[in-house]
Amino acid sequence: MAKNVIQNPKGMHDLLPADQPYWKKAYQRVEDVADSYNFLRIDTPLVESADVFEHQLGETSDIVEKQMFYVKSKGNDRLVLRPEGTAPIARAYIQHGMSHLPQPLKLYYWGPMYRYEQPQAGRVRELHQAGFEIISPEDDPVYDSQVILACYKSLESLKIKNVTVQINSIGCRVCRPHYRKKLVEYYKSKEKNLCVDCKRRIKVNPLRLLDCKNETCQPFKKDAPSLMDHLCSACRRHFKGVLEYLEELKIPYLLNNFIVRGFDYYSQTVFELFAEGVEYALGGGGRYNYLIESLGGRFTPGVGGALGIDRIIEVMKNKNVALGIRSKEHVYFIYVGDLAKKQSLPIINSLQQAGIEIFESLGKDSLGAQLRAADKAGVPFALIFGQQEAFEESIIIRDMKTGAQETVPLVKLADSLKKKLEK
Ligand code: HAM
Secondary structure, X not given: OOOOOOOOOOOOOOOXXXXXXXXXXXXHHHHHXXXXXXXXXXXXXXXXXXXXXXXXXXXXXXXXXXXXXXXXXXXXXXXXXXXXXXXXXXXXXXHOOHHHOOOOEEEEEEEEEEOOOOXXXXXXXXXXXXXXXXXXXXXXXXXXXXXXXXXXXXXXXXXXXXXXXXXXXXXXXXXXXXHHHHHHHHHHOOHHHOOHHHXXXXXXXXXXXXXXXOHHHHXXXXXXXXXXXXXXXXXXXXXXXXXXXXXXXXXXXXXXXXXXXXXXXXXXXXXXXXXXXXXXXXXXXXXXXXXXXXXXXXXXXXXXXXXXXXXXXHHHHHOOOOOOOOOOOEEEEEEOOHHHHHHHHHHHHHHHHOOOXXXXXXXXXXXXXXXXXXXHHOOOEEXXXXXXXXXXXXXXXXXXXXXXXXXXXXXXXXXXXXXXXXX
């Protein structure tokens, strides 16, 4: 790498041409899944008012406390680069009166999100997510399972094997406060042995105590009161419903009492998707019954999940997932002399319209340089168009393997090429 060259921002990556087939395949598969389950595409701006996230994700959540990219603009707007896609969709749902559309409203999105994290394996600052959301006045568990199914099917169609859904219920505004109280009582007695973060969590966000990865806190987590034992009967029924649907769908799941997720907007179901041999989650989500209400809308439950596309593409590469995209055979167009160069573009155009993909390097004048480029491109045929051919309205087709050449009239070029390429 050249010294003193301006670099891309830390944790943000160029998606170079060599990687594009992976991105294309991932996008196509997610879109196929979305279409087949009737999710409608929605796009919201990359920049949102900070108010969309600060309260909804939680003032004490890692994202709001440390990871938001605030945007400096000329006005006094408090704007941020969106760290996630669900709160903006809830904002758009209210703003556009989408409660008047047929419900459940099933939406999907694809795009970059921004989190100011310490970049490391599986963690970037510009991350890409594909997400599915179902918004509906009923909080039926069937919707939770449909969102999980869409995430699971997307991974399956990208040939990511042995995916398991880790799932939990974190209760509702009726039962969670009781549980939170019990949890705080339990942790208070251990306070002096806890890590610095957990000491703070007891006061500001006790549920996150269950999510601590610090070695010193693990023994306390093990014996902490279980959320599952403190769910109210409505939440227990809801959770049982979700699990029954997953069983019907034969989606492998694992109950994990320690999944609480990083945002405050969740209630009841929370889940993450893991693939065998991959240490970080490839996707996650949950139910958010109070999010729309907390943004100023009418009480409207929702449930959703998002896939981490950067992580998924890393797994596809490591596991050599075949891309199955047939590379079209190309031909190389070579010209000799000014007259031929002038007439080149319409010929190239007509071949492209006939569905033939063409490489060229019209900026190179020398025949030798163009032939070498054709050789490098590994094309089966080159077209050579010189002064004489321009006068005769013909062109030479050269077989790059054997060197055999044949002159054909321009009007017959597309047909002759197609026949040769099909052989
Ligand atoms: P999340 O768990 O924060 O959920 O992100 C979803 C997925 O995005 C993660 O499972 C992970 O694969 C990927 N991801 C997150 N952060 C990074 C990062 N720094 N670098 C690379 N990949 C990352 C949400 O964002 C929720 N909005 C999901 C949701 C939708 N909940 C309800 N609906």
